[in-house]
Amino acid sequence: MAHTPLHALSKCGAIVQEVLLHALDHGTLRAAGLDVFATEPLPMDSPLRTHHKVTALPHIGSATFETRHAMAVLATSNLLQALAGERPAAVFDAAAS
Secondary structure: OOOEEEOOOOOOOOOOHHHHHHHHHOOOEEEEEEOOOOOOOOOOOOHHHOOOOEEEOOOOOOOOHHHHHHHHHHHHHHHHHHHOOOOOOOOOOHHHO
16 A cells, blocks of 8 residues: 555544554555544644645635535525425434434
8 A cells, every 4th residue: 555645535533643644654655635634623733734744725625616506505405495394305413303
């Protein structure tokens, strides 16, 4: 797995910071671009802030017109369905609805 880039698309605790840093320091991973962290905002003393193989980014994965428009349409549809007494099509916590 040497020189493998890491693409993490989760905020579910799937990446353990210490394991990530070890993989970067020992050449298992070439680099990591991160925009989600276990603790947010990322603490000022986090080694992820200064590691030369880490690029820390703001949440930009959804920063396109198309994605933001789709998010607005979905939110509006959910709101209208809820106001009509219906179950919204996109429910975050199905057990709570």
